[in-house]
Amino acid sequence: LPMKAFRSQVQMVFQDSYSSLNPRLTIEESVAFTPRVHGVPPREATERARYLLERVGLEPKRFAGRYPHELSGGQRQRVNIARALALRPRLVILDEAVSALDKSVEAQVLNLLLDLKAEFDLTYVFISHDLNVIRYLCDRVMVMYLGKVVEIGDTESVYANPAHPYTRALLASMPSMDPDHRTLAAPLAGDPPNPINPPPGCSFHPRCARAEPICERRAPVLSDALAGHPVSCLMAMPDGGHSLPMRRMTPGLHAATP
Structure with a gap:
């Protein structure tokens, strides 16, 4: 695929929800910007941005005209998720996307990600050090x-x-x-x-x-x-040369070595 077409299929949500947004653009402009760059007519891009903002729990009438500094960390991360979905990608890479959020907001964002995954038929590559988050979200x-x-x-x-x-x-x-x-x-x-x-x-x-x-x-x-x-x-490895070869694991039991 040409690089521009590839980028439309693969989007990313970064760890720092504030620095990944342009402080000079409103929330609506931030989400609509990428579709416009990829040839979507301005009116359609704006409509798509408003739909996605509503889908991630940010009512457009209240939030579309706000700037990043006027939102909380969880709200900004929802904007980043909406922006990542604006081109209707097949793959979304999330780099520590919830690590900067408090636990109550983190749970809301994780549940949102699961809902969006099912609704838009997405594939996630979720990078995290939080093993509980990985277990909850990943197959x-x-x-x-x-x-x-x-x-x-x-x-x-x-x-x-x-x-x-x-x-x-x-x-x-x-x-x-x-x-x-x-x-x-x-x-x-x-x-x-x-x-x-x-x-x-x-x-x-x-x-x-x-x-x-x-x-x-x-x-x-x-x-x-x-x-x-x-x-x-x-x-x-059967021929690994280690003196403690691993026993074949039985489902439901922890692997053990002699």
Whole structure:
């Protein structure tokens, strides 16, 4: 596809809801601007902007003429979502789209995203450090460490059976409301390595409790032979050379190593 046509199919919602909006444009102008650039007649672009503002919960009569500084963070993020949908894209990338919002507003925006996903038949790529948000919103999850994929699979499969040590550490760090399941020890120690000069072999080995000398020499590749879904770990590879090969996981049980 030509780049302009590709851009009309892929839109993005940024983390900072204020800096991603032009302070000199009204809310209506911000949403209508992109369709006009892509050849939509001005009147139709304005009508589309008003419809989308109403769809994301911002009544056009009250909000269309306002400027970004006159809105709250949650309202500005709703404007960004409406703007992303103005070209009727197939894919929307959301980069930490709710991390700057308080929890009550975050819940409203997440429910809005689910409704819009169903209404407009959207595909989301949702980037987040909040594992609860990922579980609520996403059908599939990709866990990355130092710019590399370490585990990928259906959300419930990965959450129920985390195979990679980093994934297990992430899930162990999630706060629990149950006082009998408090986190008493840090799941991980040390700091992430320099991504410009990553360690040899497995990039996670300096922080992995199950690291062995071979982890420093051999870089793992994604394999689903033992874990049930793709995992980048020598323990998950039949010929990985690790002394603790991962047992084949049973649905509903956490992955374990001897």
